[in-house]
Amino acid sequence: MSTRSNESMSLASPNPQDISVKKKVALGIGFLGLFILVLALANVNFPSQGLFLFISMGLIATGTILYANDLYLTKLEGIKNDELWFKSISSRGAWGWILGVILTAFYIVLYFKAELLGLGKDGAANTGLIALFDPLSNLLSGRQASEWFVYGTLYTVAIFVFGYKFMLKYRHNRYQQLRTGSVMFFQLAFAFLIPEFMYRLNSDLPYNDLKLMWPLNYYSFDQWRVDGFLNTGTIGFLFLLFGIISIFVVSPILTYKYGKRWYCSWVCGCGGLAETAGDPFRSLSSKKMSAWKLERWLIHTVLVFSVVMTVGVIYTYLGYDPNKYWFTKDTFLLSVGIFLTAVFAVVMIFKRNELGKDAKYGAIGYFVVIALLAGIHYTGTTEEIFFVQAGTLRSAYGIYIGSIFSGVIGTGFYPILGNRAWCRFGCPMAAILGFQQRMFSKFRITTNGGQCISCGNCSTHCEMGIDVRSYAQKGENIVRSSCVGCGVCSAVCPRGVLKLENGSLEGRINPTEVLLGNDVDLMSLVNKK
Amino acid sequence: MEHIVIIGNGISGVTTARHIRKLSNHKITIISSETDHFFSRTALMYIYMGHMKYEHTKPYEDYFWKKNRISLKRGFVKTVQHSEKKLLFANGDVMEYDKLVLAVGSKSNKFGWPGQDLDGVQGLYNFQDLQALEKNAPNNESCKRAVIVGGGLIGIELAEMLHTRKIPVTFLVRENSFWNGVLPDGESQMITRHIKNHHIDLRLASNLKEILADDNGKARAVIITETGEELACDLVGLTAGVSPNVDFLKDSGIELGRGIKVNRFLETNIEDIYAIGDCAEQREAIGNRRPIEAVWYTGRMMGETLAQTICGNKTEYKPGHWFNSAKFFDIEYQTYGWVFSKPRENETHFHWKHQDDTKCITICTEVSSGKFLGINTFGIRMRHEVFDRWLTEERTTDFIIKHLLEANFDPEFYKKMEPQILLAYNQQTVNA
Numbered sequence: 001m002s003t004r005s006n007e008s009m010s011l012a013s014p015n016p017q018d019i020s021v022k023k024k025v026a027l028g029i030g031f032l033g034l035f036i037l038v039l040a041l042a043n044v045n046f047p048s049q050g051l052f053l054f055i056s057m058g059l060i061a062t063g064t065i066l067y068a069n070d071l072y073l074t075k076l077e078g079i080k081n082d083e084l085w086f087k088s089i090s091s092r093g094a095w096g097w098i099l100g101v102i103l104t105a106f107y108i109v110l111y112f113k114a115e116l117l118g119l120g121k122d123g124a125a126n127t128g129l130i131a132l133f134d135p136l137s138n139l140l141s142g143r144q145a146s147e148w149f150v151y152g153t154l155y156t157v158a159i160f161v162f163g164y165k166f167m168l169k170y171r172h173n174r175y176q177q178l179r180t181g182s183v184m185f186f187q188l189a190f191a192f193l194i195p196e197f198m199y200r201l202n203s204d205l206p207y208n209d210l211k212l213m214w215p216l217n218y219y220s221f222d223q224w225r226v227d228g229f230l231n232t233g234t235i236g237f238l239f240l241l242f243g244i245i246s247i248f249v250v251s252p253i254l255t256y257k258y259g260k261r262w263y264c265s266w267v268c269g270c271g272g273l274a275e276t277a278g279d280p281f282r283s284l285s286s287k288k289m290s291a292w293k294l295e296r297w298l299i300h301t302v303l304v305f306s307v308v309m310t311v312g313v314i315y316t317y318l319g320y321d322p323n324k325y326w327f328t329k330d331t332f333l334l335s336v337g338i339f340l341t342a343v344f345a346v347v348m349i350f351k352r353n354e355l356g357k358d359a360k361y362g363a364i365g366y367f368v369v370i371a372l373l374a375g376i377h378y379t380g381t382t383e384e385i386f387f388v389q390a391g392t393l394r395s396a397y398g399i400y401i402g403s404i405f406s407g408v409i410g411t412g413f414y415p416i417l418g419n420r421a422w423c424r425f426g427c428p429m430a431a432i433l434g435f436q437q438r439m440f441s442k443f444r445i446t447t448n449g450g451q452c453i454s455c456g457n458c459s460t461h462c463e464m465g466i467d468v469r470s471y472a473q474k475g476e477n478i479v480r481s482s483c484v485g486c487g488v489c490s491a492v493c494p495r496g497v498l499k500l501e502n503g504s505l506e507g508r509i510n511p512t513e514v515l516l517g518n519d520v521d522l523m524s525l526v527n528k529k
Numbered sequence: 530m531e532h533i534v535i536i537g538n539g540i541s542g543v544t545t546a547r548h549i550r551k552l553s554n555h556k557i558t559i560i561s562s563e564t565d566h567f568f569s570r571t572a573l574m575y576i577y578m579g580h581m582k583y584e585h586t587k588p589y590e591d592y593f594w595k596k597n598r599i600s601l602k603r604g605f606v607k608t609v610q611h612s613e614k615k616l617l618f619a620n621g622d623v624m625e626y627d628k629l630v631l632a633v634g635s636k637s638n639k640f641g642w643p644g645q646d647l648d649g650v651q652g653l654y655n656f657q658d659l660q661a662l663e664k665n666a667p668n669n670e671s672c673k674r675a676v677i678v679g680g681g682l683i684g685i686e687l688a689e690m691l692h693t694r695k696i697p698v699t700f701l702v703r704e705n706s707f708w709n710g711v712l713p714d715g716e717s718q719m720i721t722r723h724i725k726n727h728h729i730d731l732r733l734a735s736n737l738k739e740i741l742a743d744d745n746g747k748a749r750a751v752i753i754t755e756t757g758e759e760l761a762c763d764l765v766g767l768t769a770g771v772s773p774n775v776d777f778l779k780d781s782g783i784e785l786g787r788g789i790k791v792n793r794f795l796e797t798n799i800e801d802i803y804a805i806g807d808c809a810e811q812r813e814a815i816g817n818r819r820p821i822e823a824v825w826y827t828g829r830m831m832g833e834t835l836a837q838t839i840c841g842n843k844t845e846y847k848p849g850h851w852f853n854s855a856k857f858f859d860i861e862y863q864t865y866g867w868v869f870s871k872p873r874e875n876e877t878h879f880h881w882k883h884q885d886d887t888k889c890i891t892i893c894t895e896v897s898s899g900k901f902l903g904i905n906t907f908g909i910r911m912r913h914e915v916f917d918r919w920l921t922e923e924r925t926t927d928f929i930i931k932h933l934l935e936a937n938f939d940p941e942f943y944k945k946m947e948p949q950i951l952l953a954y955n956q957q958t959v960n961a
Binding site for chain 2: 082456515517
């Protein structure tokens with residue numbers, strides 16, 4: 001009996017239908033574009049790099065667009081998940097693993113062996129793949145391309161072409177369309193173009209993606225960067241100020257009003273790639289209770305690490321020059337401690353009941369951070385905290401969290417762990433926004449009375465691994481830290497049960513035992529608290 | 530501590546078990562011959578279409594049952610011996626119970642068509658039906674055409690499923706417009722057009738005469754009564770409704786009608802035996818409801834209610850306002866209150882349809898009082914809570930139309946149809 005089987009039930013062959021001729025042509029065009037990149041990587045000399053880069057990107061875009069058109073425009077508007085679990089690439093089949101290995105290898109080379117891509121070191125001219133991007137980089141910022149420029153270009157192209165595909169897939173759904181348009185815009189303007197133009201205006205200004213906030217941007221407060229801003233006059237100072245205001249003012253207000261989705265699925269670059277290129281892999285995230293438990297430990301550990309690392313880094317350089325930084329080491333540590341204590345106190349006073357058993361973990365987390373801050377105070381010098389170089393701590397974070405977790409695993413493992421592995425298990429920014437979303441936000445996903453049929457579409461297609469159904473079938477609103485508000489659960493629900501909403505805090509969390517539709521006396525008997 | 534045995538691990542049986550566990554320390558056993566664990570039958574179609582795998586359709590992880598001390602037994606109950614409070618299984622096992630809950634569901638209707646038991650002829654109700662479908666219609670090479678007989682909710686689901694594997698579908702529907710025994714004409718006609726837009730060969734006012742076999746005893750064609758046409762096919766889907774799965778109870782002494790006869794406490798004629806869900810038949814229909822309600826929601830509600838009775842708080846089954854939902858290919862359908870296919874005495878219908886032909890509503894009003902009786906909505910999501918409240922408050926249709934936006938449940942940024950609806954409503958009122 002095959003009910004235990006996890007396989008597709010198909011007996012003949014898990015049979016995605018033969019792809020149409022149009023799709024084959026489209027795939028051919030796209031791969032031709034990729035092939036140009038491979039040739040460049042193999043140091044083939046193109047007569048005009050600019051032209052060939054343009055041709056390559058053009059072919060990739062054309063191929064994807066033609067493919068998407070044939071895939072979606074040939075059908076009526078509606079939910080398009082047919083054959084998702086039959087296709088090798090989206091169900092951890094052979095193609096999924098192959099793609100995973102290629103992506104992972106790319107990220108490892110990008111982060112740790114960029115010279116293999118043709119990066120010219122110490123002022124040498126670029127070769128290979130990176131040289132192909134030189135003309136574009138020169139055009140935008142007037143300097144030769146770096147591996148990050150190559151990555152940024154490919155990243156932006158990916159968000160655009162797969163964003164187009166996603167918009168066709170959900171062409172009946174304006175929420176999805178606007179959201180996708182938004183991540184496309186923020187990627188192109190904020191992450192890609194503006195920093196390059198800023199460099200043209202003032203080449204001393206550090207690269208600054210205005211929407212990339214600390215702690216997602218873990219190097220926000222590195223000394224070289226802060227110095228870079230402070231040394232570039234008013235504009236640099238404004239950038240620094242904007243960064244700080246974003247964290248402490250803009251983000252809390254927007255998260256209060258709309259939930260963390262305003263960032264995670266409307267603005268963020270990591271989210272942008274996950275929602276577009278990563279869309280076919282969203283269903284691979286684990287919905288098990290055990291995965292949720294792991295998630296909570298992991299993401300909060302990363303958050304603590306990033307806070308302590310950042311505080312440590314700032315602490316060490318504050319001592320260098322008392323005239324430059326009006327903050328002293330001790331006032332800085334003290335203000336961090338006071339801020340965290342205030343947050344902790346507010347939560348414990350006003351939200352103690354909502355926290356339940358988690359209050360204990362919250363308290364443990366708080367005291368660990370405070371103890372670490374005290375540790376910094378007692379062991380810190382201008383170089384070291386805890387007897388190691390603050391710089392060492394910072395580079396450990398950069399390598400293990402910034403590169404390996406968010407890049408290699410976060411994106412390289414899309415076809416294995418799903419498209420939001422980093423956002424779910426690692427991102428410290430998501431942890432902070434999620435904490436606020438859970439505690440102080442109007443956002444929730446409302447369930448529609450007793451209409452749920454427990455089919456499981458919502459849970460299956462939740463990229464954050466939330467078991468949405470477990471709430472919906474109880475008629476309970478979904479208020480979860482991790483929800484990025486992508487809206488796909490609501491879209492795929494066949495019975496119109498789920499709606500993303502911003503409403504009053506009153507009754508936002510509403511567990512019920514007997515659902516709407518039954519005897520009213522029974523409902524009030526069983527649901528009374 | 531009593532031993533409560535529940536036959537059937539569908540939504541009714543499982544809801545009962547969960548609520549009994551919340552309320553008591555009774556020993557609970559759920560028996561199923563279908564699957565080891567509870568899964569959502571309404572999601573069977575999505576497994577075939579590749580949206581989900583079987584494991585995704587299980588609403589609880591496998592550890593849930595042990596954690597909540599609910600034993601699961603896989604087996605087929607052949608006989609209920611109520612005098613000794615014993616169940617006899619097909620494989621010879623015996624189980625004793627103190628209280629027995631029959632939540633045995635339905636089976637697909639067969640109306641005595643010649644050839645209805647041939648290989649390649651099947652219904653779509655349980656897990657085994659899905660397995661059969663994978664065998665009968667894995668792709669459009671081994672299944673060159675499928676014929677579906679019976680135009681209800683399961684028939685249209687089967688059509689959608691087969692369509693995703695590019696299997697040509699002929700859909701025989703007895704009525705002269707899809708599901709118009711239930712839906713008012715405007716809605717029925719819109720869905721009829723939507724089915725055709727999906728390239729389904731929909732044959733209205735057509736009945737199945739017989740199914741023809743090939744040399745191996747497998748269905749090879751059907752003959753249509755009205756035209757006498759012979760249609761070659763490899764699969765015949767029988768989706769002309771379901772009826773209670775009660776054959777095994779025939780000589781048990783439990784009173785049967787079409788289903789298992791129960792009173793308002795969901796008790797059968799035999800003490801300590803109860804029946805809920807699809808298989809239960811109310812001795813007298815409740816309000817406008819049918820005596821047998823084969824609907825997910827009512828199964829769940831009966832489970833919620835019966836658990837109270839079994840745990841000592843004897844509770845009548847008193848369902849609230851009627852509601853239901855479905856999806857016809859890409860068009861979602863919800864209903865609150867009562868809208869019949871034709872206005873009954875002292876009733877009138879207001880119908881509005883969007884020009885894109887995928888959204889419409891029908892509101893039923895009591896003529897003498899202007900009271901709102903029910904709404905069908907297609908392609909527009911509405912809030913259950915709001916309509917439930919309006920029905921309780923006995924609001925007028927004028928009020929409903931004016932406040933319709935409060936009930937809207939569409940995703941954010943969707944274009945709101947309510948102003949158009951209000952306009953149409955006012956115009957018809959002026960004209961009338």
